[in-house]
Amino acid sequence: MSNVVWGFPNPQAIVVESEKKKYVAQFYQSGTSNPTVNVLEDSTGFANTWTRQSVGSYILTFGPSITVPLDKLFIPGWLDFTGARTLYLPVSNGNQIDGRLVVYPYWSGPLASGILIECVDDQWVPVEWSTLFGASGYNLEFYIYP
DSSP: OOEEEEOSSSOOEEEEOOOOEEEEEEEEOOTTSOOEEEEEEEOSOSOOEEEEEETTEEEEEOOTTOOEEGGGEEOTTOEEETTEEEEEEEEEOSSSEEEEEEEEEEEETTEEEEEEEEEEETTSOBOOHHHHHTTOOEEEEEEEOO
16 A cells, blocks of 8 residues: 655645565476476566576576665565574475575675575585475565565
8 A cells, every 4th residue: 555645835646655565476496497486476566587596596686786675675484693684494304304495685785686595405515496395386475665
């Protein structure tokens, strides 16, 4: 919902942006290919692109020259400790931890230009998504606040 402010001296409505932006996508990856995503919702207005950077490392880039202040970017489940905003999700086969999914901003200084997803095995060695998860997907969700 946007706020409306009446402008003076001309009594015309000026819309002030106050809504958060939201991105929700189902993420998949196979072999050494770039990720594929099924975007369920995207109100960011960015030209988001997904690429595989290296073994087990995938990045969603917001778009050319687009950055977001870290204090306005929110990924559900983040734990902020000493300024490091990282989400570690254990991956289990039901009996043991097989690896971890690591989700955090792709950032420089106080600005993020994307979201980084990394897959590691139970020894913290990078592995491809498809090695750790097979054909299963991950639902990535993040918000950007005004």
